[in-house]
Amino acid sequence: MIRFDHVSCAYEKGRTVLRDLSFSLEKGEAVGLVGANGAGKSTLMKALLGLMPYEGEITVDGLKVEERNLREIRRKLGFVLQNSDNQMFMPTVAEDMLFGPLNYGMKREEAEKTVDEVLLSLGITELKGRHNHRISGGEKRMAAIATVLAMKPEVLLMDEPSSALDPWNRRMVIRTINALPVTRLIASHDLDLILDTCGRVLLLSGGRLAADGPAEEILTDRALLEKHRLELPLRFGGENPR
Amino acid sequence: MASIERAALEIREMDDLAALDSPIHALHPLAKLLTTMVYLLTVVSFGKYDLSGLFPMVLYPALLFSLSGISVKTCFYKLRMVLPLLLAVGVFNPLLDRAPLVRLGGVALSGGVISFLTFTLKGLFCLSASFLLAATTSLDSLAAALRKLRLPKMPVTLLLLSFRYVSVMMEELAAMTTAYRLRAPGQKGIRWNAWGSFLGQLLLRSMDRAEELYASMRLRGFQGDFPYAEGRPLSGRDLAYFLLVTLGLLAFRIWNVSRLLGGLLL
Numbered sequence: 001m002i003r004f005d006h007v008s009c010a011y012e013k014g015r016t017v018l019r020d021l022s023f024s025l026e027k028g029e030a031v032g033l034v035g036a037n038g039a040g041k042s043t044l045m046k047a048l049l050g051l052m053p054y055e056g057e058i059t060v061d062g063l064k065v066e067e068r069n070l071r072e073i074r075r076k077l078g079f080v081l082q083n084s085d086n087q088m089f090m091p092t093v094a095e096d097m098l099f100g101p102l103n104y105g106m107k108r109e110e111a112e113k114t115v116d117e118v119l120l121s122l123g124i125t126e127l128k129g130r131h132n133h134r135i136s137g138g139e140k141r142m143a144a145i146a147t148v149l150a151m152k153p154e155v156l157l158m159d160e161p162s163s164a165l166d167p168w169n170r171r172m173v174i175r176t177i178n179a180l181p182v183t184r185l186i187a188s189h190d191l192d193l194i195l196d197t198c199g200r201v202l203l204l205s206g207g208r209l210a211a212d213g214p215a216e217e218i219l220t221d222r223a224l225l226e227k228h229r230l231e232l233p234l235r236f237g238g239e240n241p242r
Numbered sequence: 243m244a245s246i247e248r249a250a251l252e253i254r255e256m257d258d259l260a261a262l263d264s265p266i267h268a269l270h271p272l273a274k275l276l277t278t279m280v281y282l283l284t285v286v287s288f289g290k291y292d293l294s295g296l297f298p299m300v301l302y303p304a305l306l307f308s309l310s311g312i313s314v315k316t317c318f319y320k321l322r323m324v325l326p327l328l329l330a331v332g333v334f335n336p337l338l339d340r341a342p343l344v345r346l347g348g349v350a351l352s353g354g355v356i357s358f359l360t361f362t363l364k365g366l367f368c369l370s371a372s373f374l375l376a377a378t379t380s381l382d383s384l385a386a387a388l389r390k391l392r393l394p395k396m397p398v399t400l401l402l403l404s405f406r407y408v409s410v411m412m413e414e415l416a417a418m419t420t421a422y423r424l425r426a427p428g429q430k431g432i433r434w435n436a437w438g439s440f441l442g443q444l445l446l447r448s449m450d451r452a453e454e455l456y457a458s459m460r461l462r463g464f465q466g467d468f469p470y471a472e473g474r475p476l477s478g479r480d481l482a483y484f485l486l487v488t489l490g491l492l493a494f495r496i497w498n499v500s501r502l503l504g505g506l507l508l
Contacts, residue, residue, distance in 0.1 A: 051457055074461050085413075086454040089406055091257035091380060095470070102470035103463030131261070133254045151462065 001027045001155060001183050002048065007056035009040070009047050009207075017043040018054070019207040025155075025183060032194035032215060033187040035204035036229035041187040042082075044204070045157055048185075049079055061154070075104055078153030078182075082160040084144040088132040093143045096132065100151040111150070118149045122176055138169035145176060155183040162190045191219055191233040203228060246419055250412035252320065253405075259312060259377040266310040266374075271383040272390050273480035277487045278375045284491045285367050290357040291343060294500040296364065301494075302487065303370040310378050317373050324369060332361035381405050386468035395466035406455060411448040418444055 002025040009018035018040045025031055033041050047054040050070045058065040060073045081087045090096040094115055101111035119125045124142050127135060135143065141161070148156065161177065162170045170193070177184060177197045188194055194201060194215060201218045203211035205228040211218050218224065222232050260267070266274070281302055288296045307314055318325065339354035375384070385402045389395070418440065422432055432440055493499075 049457075049461060051461075071463070071465075074463065077461075079458075079461050081454065081458060083451075083454070086451055087458050089455055089459065090382070091261060095380075095382075099459075099464075099470045100462035103465070103467075105469070131254075131258060133251070133257075147462070 001025050001029075001061060002185070003057075003059045004044075004048075005057040005059075007047065007054050007058055009043050009052060009054045011043075011052075017207050018047065020056075021207075021209050023202060023209060023212055025185060027154075027183055028181070029200060030177075030184040030198045031186070032198035032201045033185060033204065034189070034191060034194060034201055034219075034230065035210075039204040039228075040207040041204055042159060043207075045079065045159060045185075045187060048157070049074065049077060075151070076154040078148035078151055078156050080145055080148050080156070080158040080161060082163055084137070084140040087144040087147065088140060091131060093127045093130050093132060093135070093146070096143070096147045097150040100147065104151065114150050114152065115146075118146050121179075122146055122149070123172075137164050138166060138172075141165055141169065142172065142176070145173070149180070153182060155185065156180060158184070158186045158188075160188050160190075161186060162188060162193050191230070192235055195219055195233055195235070203230075205229075246412060246416040250409060250416055253409050253412065256320075256376060257380065259316070260380040260383075262311055262378075264310045264378070266306055266378045269378075269483055270474070270476050270480040271379045271387040272476060273484045274375055274379055275384060275387045275391075277484050278371050280488050280491055281371050282368050284495050285364050285371075287495065288360065288364065290360050291353060292498075293356050293360045293363070294504075295494075295498045296360055296367075298494050298499040299367050299491075300363075302491065303367060303374060306371075306374045306378070310374065312374065312377050317370055317377075321369055321373060325366075328362055328365035328369070331365060332358040335361070380471065382468055382471035386471040389468060399466050403452070403456065407448070407452045410451045410455065411444070414448045414451065415444055418447070 004021045004023050007021045010016045035041050046052045050065050063069040063073055088096050097115045098111050119128055127143055161173050174196045198215050201215045210228050219233055220236055285299055335358040336354035340352045342350040343353040343356050344351050385398050388398045
């Protein structure tokens with residue numbers, strides 16, 4: 001579904017963020033992207049979405065990530081940003097959810113039906129007519145996910161989906177992610193969330209792929225995690241500062 | 243709530259007003275946009291001494307206020323920063339043009355006073371009509387209507403993004419001001435020597451956010467068109483509204499209704 005072939009990215013000369021990355025994601029897989037701050041997780045997502053130039057080759061469903069394919073590729077990829085405030089720009093939740101489908105040519109009646117279905121599946125129908133600047137952080141995060149799901153993406157990309165969420169909303173997000181029948185790539189520092197949602201983990205360090213394997217295996221390897229400035233998930237005895 | 247946060251909220255409140263339900267809100271954005279343009283052109287076309295001819299033009303905003311459910315008070319409150327400028331436009335006219343023009347009872351009014359009142363009323367009518375358009379139509383719908391009028395993508399997209407950027411900048415400004423105040427107890431406002439770095443940071447932060455917001459729009463298929471905001475096609479009711487109001491405005495422009503009514507009564 002997604003293939004990175006010797007991909008490198010640099011913001012400016014001498015500041016390389018991704019270095020010679022190669023991996024692939026199969027259809028339906030749920031993959032966690034972990035790494036310390038500055039490891040290149042967000043850059044990898046941006047490159048995949050065609051938001052920044054790269055060297056090497058990235059393909060989505062056989063389409064190379066380049067200008068002429070971007071519309072088709074972005075239709076397949078749904079990206080949930082870390083900051084929901086930047087994702088929700090329309091006045092109401094419903095209008096925000098309609099934005100993507102209508103831009104991609106879906107008929108209004110069909111788009112409105114999809115919006116209702118998505119809201120129902122996420123259990124947030126009460127948010128439909130609410131104004132974006134009047135909903136809580138947790139509600140906004142769920143609504144942001146809904147705006148992306150309304151586009152019926154084949155791949156869901158999420159950047160820190162649990163940031164700024166209380167435990168109840170975090171649990172809701174985990175349930176939502178697990179219930180989605182699509183390919184998922186989730187970047188997060190919340191290693192417990194990665195364990196709950198992903199079967200496979202890519203560990204980035206200094207822009208390189210330091211490890212790629214089953215989540216249970218990588219996220220229980222204390223030596224590997226500490227070598228790359230990470231810690232065991234809390235459930236496996238991750239460091240408690242107290 | 244800090245004044246900056248209140249200002250940011252006020253901008254967002256225009257969306258709340260545009261989401262109300264009324265016969266005016268239900269009209270097609272294109273019909274409202276064209277009618278407003280006709281109204282503005284008609285208002286500015288009155289001569290500087292034609293106060294009596296201009297006066298009946300108050301009927302259009304008055305009708306819209308009553309049908310839309312938006313109060314005059316809300317309009318004047320939102321426009322409070324601009325209203326003083328209206329007075330400033332013609333404030334020197336009474337001093338420069340002192341020749342008596344009309345007599346009202348026993349009082350002679352100079353051409354300067356009449357033109358001052360005419361300019362002020364023109365400004366007030368134009369601002370009210372523009373406010374009512376913005377308060378009864380979402381900005382995205384307006385942008386879609388502008389594109390329907392074949393305006394190029396670039397200026398329309400810029401208009402839309404400017405509105406979004408102002409909100410983003412106000413939010414960043416509110417957050418930064420709060421952070422500053424918490425670490426500068428007892429200070430009134432921001433010290434002059436901190437303004438340079440403060441404004442630089444504000445610009446960088448709000449640009450980062452605006453860039454991410456625009457990326458989010460592009461990732462969901464935005465290419466400068468507004469299919470999501472177009473809604474239903476123009477109906478007979480929209481055309482009837484446009485034609486009736488336009489004919490009414492033209493009639494007010496051609497015939498001085500105030501004088502005609504005055505002639506009937508006296």
